[in-house]
Amino acid sequence: MGPRIGVYVCHCGVNIAATVDVERVARLAQGLPSVAVARDYTYMCSDPGQALIKKDIKEFGLTKVVVASCSPRMHEPTFRGTIQEAGLNPYCLEMANIREQCSWVHREKEEATRKAMQLVAAAVGKALLLEPLEERRADVTPAALVIGGGIAGMQAALDIANAGFQVYLVEKEPHLGGHLAQLDKTFPTLEPVAPLLAEEIREVERHPNIDLLTSTEVVGVEGYIGNFKVKVTDRTTRRELKVGTIVVATGYDLFDAQLKPEYGYGVYENVITGLEFERLASSSPPTEGRIWVNGKEPQDVVFIQCVGSRDKSVGREYCSRICCMYTAKQAFLVKEMLPQARVTVLYMDVRAYGKGFEEFYDQVRGEGVIYRRGNPSEIYKKGERLVIRAEDTLLGEPLQLEADLVVLATGITPRRDSLKIANLLKLPRSPDGFFMEAHPKLRPVDTVIEGVYLAGCCQGPRDIPDTVSQAKAAAASAMIPLCQGQVKVEAVTSIIDEELCSGCGICAEMCVYDALSLHERKGVMTINKVLCKGCGACAAACPSKAIRLSHFTPAQILAQVDALV
């Protein structure tokens, strides 16, 4: 008996059906060779939709299934699972994307319908030639690597360690704590940071499951989820760590205020950044809680928001999230330490979104801090004082505000060495330069690299509670493969025809996963099926046509092309 194909055309509510005549598409499919049944349905991915497929597989003895619906990136795993439950190999599924690549991008109904019909015909052509593939599993090394010893890294490490797994915590600097260690008090509670941090650091240092490697950097990463081999060095010795999952918690850098020369940072001594203010206001030596400028207490202190954030002119379009609140905190501290000083905050919008934030903002203004709306354009000198040129946009009047001390609320930026880490792990970055999450809404701690997770500001600006939450989330995700003990390995891999292979090695040069190597004795190339991600670059590059990518063989692809033309 030949192949028997079931074709299912999804309406996706109105997403597809409003543009594509799905019933017509199904009718066309019914007439294609080897198609035993063709249906259309409102939501193919729903329980009744899936039930329909499973029923047909049994009743019609289907051997292959084609689903014409959304992108496979959306529901390929869903439908593979469906047919598997009905007893078919999950790779006997082919999808035709008639949503993202058809109904969502075309307006003309007749043309969109015809295109959908062609896409379905191509999918059926390929389905005829699909072969079952074997899913394999590999063991997971029961250990995790956390890169970065700031609050995010420490929290993630502690959670994984407390769950009973071995954790390697690698930190570039000689000490733990990251940027948090540079802060004095945090908003909105104004708690001193030092004791909180000291406690966390002690826990990490004491933990039997945490192997703490400070002054150490990651210099090489090989392998895949469950089986990573990571090379680290402290510049005197090299070690290779074997881990199952990796949490990236490398943190952030602050915007370099010299990139906005109009503010005179680096030229005028009394223009400082928020972080420098933390130092100035800190109760530790040398200032010991005394804010002095030019040898005396400042009378007028002005804070400027959004320096290096929300600013296309310096290539940083995003909001850094923490500056409205840390400025409010710092303004409050100035009022506390210098009750006679006039404190002004020049803002564009005040973002006080978190728990206790708005109340704190009210409190800060209640203490007498003046908020004036207008982002300054430039600062110049007038004797020992500074003059800030801005406009009070609420009054509609240009402003020349004099100050003794100006504090620039510099924003959070990706670390200057983030490209290095990105390259080591093959992590993509978002347009803003931070590491990219797998899905902005639903998968904020995963990356597209399986087994690598993100925690903290390396993914985007956030404050301490959000960082801690994300670190705990990343830890939980990183523990799943460790708990399961085994991971599924990609079934779609390349296959080498040893008769045709000349061992030229071009394929190995193309492979970014280092999955290909020369078999010394046979003189042909071999594929490590566990490393292979099925991208097909080798198959395309082979001059002898000795490599085929399963599930995307030349015959299958040509069948699609034949159907389309």
Add this chain to the structure above:
Amino acid sequence: MEEQNLAQAYRLFECIQCGRCTGGCPMSLKTRFNIRRLIYEALVYENLDIESKKVLWDCSTCATCTLRCPKGLDPTEMVIGMRSILVEGGRIPSTIRDALKSLAIRGNPLTMAKEERADWAEGLGVKEISEGAKVLYFVGCSPSYDPRVQKVAKALVQAFKKAGVEFGILGNEEVCCGSEARRVGEIGLFEMLQELNLETWGEYPVELMVTTSPHCYNAFQNEYQGLDFKVQHYTQFVARLIDEGKLPLSKEVKRVVTYQDPCFLGKQNKIFEEPRKILRSIPGLELREFDRSRERSLCCEGGGGRMWAEGTNPEERLAHTRVREAMDLGAEVIATACPFCLLTLEDAAKTVAGEDGLQVMDIMELVAEAL
């Protein structure tokens, strides 16, 4: 261009009204010109009465607003767009109208005769570009006709000859670059001048053009389309001559000099170092920087058609403030590299410092003293 389309044409919807534009606008220091409010009004009012806004002619198109806008908008272009609406209806200040008329008829805004454009070069042995040189010296209208600025052209020619530069000028064929015409909203006239210039230049195998004025440089570099050759402002060219040792400056010029970064050279085209390099190469010259230098240089109010119209509040001039700043610095000379800065600052110096007080000179005039 219609009033109603301003919001779309200049993407005014994207403005977050942060006020950085008005905050940095030099005119907001002395007039009621408020670019931020103008943007908002253009966005929310159905039929904005542009004609009633006399302050629209105050803008010197220094482009500080455009350069600093955090949302990447171009308020300067919006001002030019609004002016173009008024220009189409002839509703413009009479002095601007006169300058434009002169431009259209005589190729210069100073009502001078075409045939007299190259008179300044008489007796200097300056070749015409038709004789085949690779470097074209584009003189400009003010340096050609204004006696004060002619001295700059002559100094530049002196330096070129000392350095053995093979150059030529267009002579009476030279026509205004059109920069200020565009900036007062006369887009059509600008396009006509552009076409004329490109046609003229096309006849000569020029490889490099050097201009006296940053305004000409800016127009050719950033606004003209279809140039076959490179363009430089003279400070870039002369700085390189000095680097290559072709222009030895041996005579001492013992003066305390400060430098005015022209808006069209400095903040708009980021040419900050070359002028300073030239000044520092002059023996005996002490260079003292304005506090408001480089990106924060104070506009002289010469651009954007302001050489043809006083604007509102003529009593206070930014040039006067600048002269006072120079005097506070203890400077004897304000050096500059733009004919408009030269003229406005010198005017201010005579008023504030008197005839024997602070001097205003072009960089090339100081170079000529050192040759």
